[in-house]
Amino acid sequence: MRAIFLAVTIILAAFSGCFGSDDILSEKRGIPGGLTLACLQDSQFTSMELVFLYEEGYEPEASDLLKSRIDQVCEKSTVRIRKEIVNFEHSGSWSSDDIRDQRWDLGADAMQENTLRWYFLFPSGVYQKDSVLGVAVDASTVAIFKDSVADAEGFLGRPSAEEVERSVTVHELGHLLGLVNLVYTSPIDHEDSNNKGHSNNDNSVMYWAIESSDVGNFISGDLPDEYDADDKSDLSGLADGTISAKNQIWS
Numbered sequence: 001m002r003a004i005f006l007a008v009t010i011i012l013a014a015f016s017g018c019f020g021s022d023d024i025l026s027e028k029r030g031i032p033g034g035l036t037l038a039c040l041q042d043s044q045f046t047s048m049e050l051v052f053l054y055e056e057g058y059e060p061e062a063s064d065l066l067k068s069r070i071d072q073v074c075e076k077s078t079v080r081i082r083k084e085i086v087n088f089e090h091s092g093s094w095s096s097d098d099i100r101d102q103r104w105d106l107g108a109d110a111m112q113e114n115t116l117r118w119y120f121l122f123p124s125g126v127y128q129k130d131s132v133l134g135v136a137v138d139a140s141t142v143a144i145f146k147d148s149v150a151d152a153e154g155f156l157g158r159p160s161a162e163e164v165e166r167s168v169t170v171h172e173l174g175h176l177l178g179l180v181n182l183v184y185t186s187p188i189d190h191e192d193s194n195n196k197g198h199s200n201n202d203n204s205v206m207y208w209a210i211e212s213s214d215v216g217n218f219i220s221g222d223l224p225d226e227y228d229a230d231d232k233s234d235l236s237g238l239a240d241g242t243i244s245a246k247n248q249i250w251s
Ligand SMILES: [Zn+2]
Pocket: 171, 175, 197, 198, 208, 211
């Protein structure tokens, strides 16, 4: 009896190892924009979860704003915000691989039944290129570097660190939505020719300088925190199929 029990235990252990393996069942991670149709349309994903993983002292400022931007462009009956304090236990600067590793270690799949889940990481420390304030690293993952955002605050607090963070957060969300021309070709000529994937309009949150620490030097007046008419036109064209999307990991 004991021998049989041992045998059963060993077989079960072998199975659990198999099903627990990331290599066999792992979800495709895609590129930024790879889940834009999953967000814009509601044929499978009727609800959405915005998950903020942040280190103590690095609480996100723009979670409600992000939800309202999603509500404006994506067909979702519910959009939930979930905030979790985590310890990334990371030292030194961050690479894109570091960000992906943490997100997929700590987070869950982006696609689960009828829920689409996008992750926003707020770690301490800086990106490997420390002029970068935020970065989108795959179809469901963004990181915002609040230490660099604080340093980007303008002279006499204009723009303030909070304003910069709001703009950068909405900007990186725009990359997950595929802006500008990441997974489609716009019928409107609004991509900046020197800064691919970005807008040439300094009234759009997708303007190329928004995610750079020089942002205060390039934009006078209020920082934009909204997509402009051309960005919105691209998103509605993608949503209704008049603009075709490529590199989608769900469609
Ligand atoms: Zn950008």
